[in-house]
Amino acid sequence: MMIFENFPLICSLAAIIFTQALKYPIAIFSKDKKTSLSIVTTTGGMPSSHSAAVSSLITALILQYGIGSGYVAIATTFGVIVMFDSMGVRRQSGEQGIVLIDAIKELTRLSLKFPKNEQELIAEEAEEKIYPEEMAVKKYLGHKPSEVFVGLLTGIFVTFIVRLFYEQI
Template sequence: MVKGIIAGLVAIVIAQILKVPLNALQTGKWNLKQIFGSGGMPSSHSAGVTSLATYVGLKLGARSLDFALSIIFGLIVMYDAQGIRKHAGETAIKVNDLEKRIDQLSGINKDEAHDKKSKQLKESLGHQPEEVLGGAILGFFVGLISYVSNRK
């Protein structure tokens, strides 16, 4: 099953690399740091777990325990990516704006009153449903290609 793990890792790497040009098409800016970031299109988490599940399902069959486990694991990961992590990112946006709003409401000039020492929370954590779907589609094809290329 090492080949299944490799299929999952390959899907993750491809998804992370694809984030750079896809984001550049959307924003007009190239940001190579996205290769190591979370969030965005396609979801590398979804790509990885779908690739693994596809490979395992084709290799061992849809009735195997390994396939069942990989499907359940994949569904949990994809739910987390578009649900819990997305909400954590939305919360981070609000927390990051909180200091600015407090200073505005209090009339304090933040440059005079204090130095900003706190680090901004990471805001791009989760995924939109279409980003999760994009990762799943990518993962399916990577898993399929991995299986076909490794058949004996």
């Protein structure tokens, strides 16, 4: 099949899948009481699958075309942007999400002090009900530098493992 001939693509996809699957045991090991299996489909957390994907792509391209290749230059530029973005803009968005969730909880708590008819008026003005528990998942948008670094190492590791399978074929 054509897709299996694309070593860099297979490496990147394998890195994403492996890293996402790795999030659950890491979360359990860290004794996060709110851990559920849904963590494997969310963004953020340890390790960064974004970093794993781009570092795997870069490593595969280096192995296939050499470090001086234009493909490696493009992928490295893309990878640096992805990793910085996951620590910067996306991380800040996640932290703002935490603040918004706290504000919503506080407003909900304060609205309970109003008489029943005013509570109904407040509820009618809202476009939809807000469930802070469901929104809590959204706070994990970005990554800490350690999560990006472990993702980078994971991507390199996965590339060499995939390469072992390619050598057997």
